Amino acid sequence: KNQVEQSPQSLIILEGKNCTLQCNYTVSPFSNLRWYKQDTGRGPVSLTIMTFSENTKSNGRYTATLDADTKQSSLHITASQLSDSASYICVVRSGTYKYIFGTGTRLKVLA
Amino acid sequence: SQTIHQWPATLVQPVGSPLSLECTVEGTSNPNLYWYRQAAGRGLQLLFYSVGIGQISSEVPQNLSASRPQDRQFILSSKKLLLSDSGFYLCACYQQGGYGYTFGSGTRLTVV
Numbered sequence: 001k002n003q004v005e006q007s008p009q010s011l012i013i014l015e016g017k018n019c020t021l022q023c024n025y026t027v028s029p030f031s032n033l034r035w036y037k038q039d040t041g042r043g044p045v046s047l048t049i050m051t052f053s054e055n056t057k058s059n060g061r062y063t064a065t066l067d068a069d070t071k072q073s074s075l076h077i078t079a080s081q082l083s084d085s086a087s088y089i090c091v092v093r094s095g096t097y098k099y100i101f102g103t104g105t106r107l108k109v110l111a
Numbered sequence: 112s113q114t115i116h117q118w119p120a121t122l123v124q125p126v127g128s129p130l131s132l133e134c135t136v137e138g139t140s141n142p143n144l145y146w147y148r149q150a151a152g153r154g155l156q157l158l159f160y161s162v163g164i165g166q167i168s169s170e171v172p173q174n175l176s177a178s179r180p181q182d183r184q185f186i187l188s189s190k191k192l193l194l195s196d197s198g199f200y201l202c203a204c205y206q207q208g209g210y211g212y213t214f215g216s217g218t219r220l221t222v223v
Binding site: 004034036041042043044045046089091098099101102103104 | 115117145147154155156157199201203212213214215216217219
């Protein structure tokens with residue numbers, strides 16, 4: 001069964017600290033993996049996209065990793081800011097049209 | 112780049128009433144279009160996708176239907192809403208050639 005599992009479900013950190021969010025997937029066939037940031041009540045916004053051959057990709061303070069052998073991805077946030085408070089969703093594309101969404105990690109950054 | 116317009120932003124409807132949510136896309140042609148629902152505290156669930164005018168694929172059986180009367184217009188409908196239809200509905204667009212996958216701003220539907 002195609003599944004995308006994210007951990008932790010929620011996370012609270014202090015401003016300026018780093019954190020890492022995890023995504024494990026059992027999706028076949030695998031096309032690519034995206035991390036999205038979703039502010040409350042808004043649509044998700046893409047942070048990174050990674051294909052099978054890519055191990056690491058950065059977008060500012062966000063760095064995503066992908067291990068296609070273990071089917072794991074992580075999103076590392078460096079020097080967190082209050083504006084990083086949001087839900088982070090891992091999405092795996094399978095084939096041409098099918099996208100499997102994780103349930104997200106809810107991150108709260110405190111001053 | 113592509114832009115998705117989705118409206119209304121919020122909607123409160125009584126049980127048994129009809130529903131029509133509209134999504135239009137700018138900045139691209141012949142996109143793949145998607146309707147997702149996000150229940151409170153849950154992940155995004157794919158409801159429908161369309162690869163062209165008049166073509167609709169349904170992922171889960173439900174009380175909703177979708178239509179694509181024009182290339183860049185995608186409509187989510189229901190003849191009679193149920194309480195369980197409450198949720199956050201997102202329209203999304205996928206376009207090859209680097210633009211990727213873009214979401215609309217969402218519609219929060221509350222059925223009372």
